[in-house]
Amino acid sequence: MTYTGRFRVWRGDADGGSLHDHEVEVNEGEVVLDILHRLQATQTPDLAVRWNCKAGKCGSCSAEIDGRPRLLCMTRMSVFAPDHVVTVTPLRTFPVVRDLVTDVSFNYAKAREVTAFTPPAGLAPGEYRMQQVDVERSQEFRKCIECFLCQDTCHVVRDHEENKESFAGPRYLLRVAELEMHPLDVADRVDAAQDEHGLGRCNITKCCTEVCPEGIKITDNALIPMKERVADRRYDPLAWLGRTISRRR
Amino acid sequence: MTATARGVDAPGRAGIDARTLRTDRWWLPPAATTVGLLAFVVYGGVRAFQQQYFFADERYLTPFYSPCVSLGCAAEPGAAHFGMFLPDHPLIPYAALSLPFLLLFRLTCYYYRKAYYRSFWLSPAACAVPEPHAQYTGETRFPLIMQNAHRYFFYLAAVIALINTYDALLAFRHPTDGFVVGVGNLVLLVNVALLWGYTLSCHSCRHVMGGRLTHFSKHPVRYRLWTWVSRLNTRHMFFAWITLGTLVATDLYVMLVARGTITDLRIVG
Structure with missing residues (x-):
């Protein structure tokens, strides 16, 4: 027609x-x-x-x-x-x-603020070995095409220009989550997620998930798990006790 | 564009007069959420402080009064399974040991947060619809930073779900008729099953089960638990709403039987 x-x-x-x-x-x-x-x-x-x-x-x-x-x-x-x-x-x-x-250069500036993939010392490219179950959570986030629709719809920066300095936006909190959950990444990203990338500003209203053309469950699979990891580190004395006793990462 | 322009009107952004150009009925979901949540809060509030019609047929205890630990529970022999020690006062619900924590569990729930941030706080009311607030700090300050305590309310909610399960199972035993099955038993069972669905699909539960791990392959049992909870977690919103409905329906059923408005139909016994 x-x-x-x-x-x-x-x-x-x-x-x-x-x-x-x-x-x-x-x-x-x-x-x-x-x-x-x-x-x-x-x-x-x-x-x-x-x-x-x-x-x-x-x-x-x-x-x-x-x-x-x-x-x-x-x-x-x-x-x-x-x-x-x-x-x-x-x-x-x-x-x-x-x-x-x-001009989407805001996003490129935020990308540079995320610490790059950090493999264990002594492990050279080509020597990376990991199991599928360990890496599949990160793989979902690798589907991102960087269209920045999530960044555009996120009210934290859309409605508050002043937050652009302190808030990385869903796309780069997703990147932090991708690396934090990666089995071969040894950098500690939990404190940075909260302090440098502004995870606490996210109020999980899921607009980023709604607009993602790749269907990535940004809120449920990246932002909330990161918030929970921050809670482990900052707000949960029981988790702290367990971590101290078992000395686990 | 003025010096005080903010948000989508901030200098440098495309100058568009309309705050939103959405043409769909974006206001409908937050409006429906407001009505739904307010209706539950009003009903729950009235029932929690009514202090009567909470125990029916000598075996059905409504979840709004479980565990019944007030001295006032003595009015319904058999309703109190865990002792009676709270003072009988009009401002103290008979289930004062569970209701505040269940309320906090839902209040800090990741789904409900989305629901009420959108519908009550309009932050934002809908995607790409400007919020009315001049400043926004999210969950970085008191009181919203307390949302991080959600996992503790999850632990308590799991204990309360166990108590609700105990109530539902105990309801099969009538003090004089022995083992019986009535429609009320099915109502209580469905309610408690869905309450477990809501409790176990919680994002904090997902994290505790295995989400916090980096190497699933080293923890196969927790990985399996995490995959189960993850599957439930995709339906967390469904469980959040359906349990509001089943809680009201269960309570209403018990209340109507207790008042004698309807008679519980016995299926067995």
Whole structure:
């Protein structure tokens, strides 16, 4: 089925902008990114939109569709009624560069703050051996495509610019959890999760999990287990006693 | 955009007048959560302090009065299985040893936290919907830092679930008729089974069982327990809501039988 769809696309830059109305042809099987490409080809050749793989694996085309953080390439037009006006805006947590393109360098800065994978001393690359049951929790987190939709939707930074300094966001708390649960990582990341990456600011409202295009259970499998590890370390005298007696890690 | 602009209106971000552009009924889940939780709190509050109609057919004890440890429990011989030592006062629930901890268990539960942060505190009410608060510190300060004590309330809730199980099993024995099975027994059994589902699916339980380990392969038993609890844990929200319903239904059933409004149907005995 082909029809003329109605779209409102935000256009502008850091100095200001507005929603522009467009009518664009929509064909069966298309996604929102296809429509934006048709818009570029037929009406607005200077529309800025970041994209790459068109398969939901590169994480480039993150934007907000009808106010919800989504990948442009994974949002089918068939989910909208033909008379529905589809509103497309840039991610609203990060500074806008132009049109639908935002400056996501906040995330790269946060990535650098996470201590890198730290194998045991004397174990060289190529000598890593681990059992599947030990590493499979971390493997779930490796599915992350770094689309930053979780970072965008997290109200800790979305609604509070001032928290950006002290809060790494779900994507990088996920990275901390991935390494903390990794069987060959020997770095102690529990204190850093709380003190440096701001885990305590997370109030587990699960928006990060809701928007994750890879279906990673960020809250249940990463953030809450990390909060529990922090509780072990900081707030649980029984766990401290057990740790002291058994001297376990 | 003003100097005091914050959140999605902060300088540098895309200038969009609407605070949210969501077109779906995002307000419905938090509104429904508010209604559901308030209804339970009101019902539970009224029943906890009512101090009557808590023991029926000389064997059914409602979970809202278990364990019945007030001197007031003497009004219903057989209701108190663990002694009576708390003063009989209108402001002290007969189950004052369990209700506060069960309330704290749910209050600090990771699912309920999500539910009430969204519905009562609007932080946020829904994803990508701006919250109304000017500042946000999450769970880093008192009182919310106390959420970290959840595991202790889990331990206590597990003990209380054992007591509820004992009550449910004891209800099969009638003081004069011996072994009997009534509809009330099934109600109590279903309730206690679901309470175990909620208690064991707790995130702290998952952590205690094995989540805190880095090497599952060195702890095969705990790994197995962790996988079981993890499976239950995916349904924690379901158990959280269904147990609110079964607690009310069980209590209501016992109350109605105790008042004589309905008669418990005997299946056996």
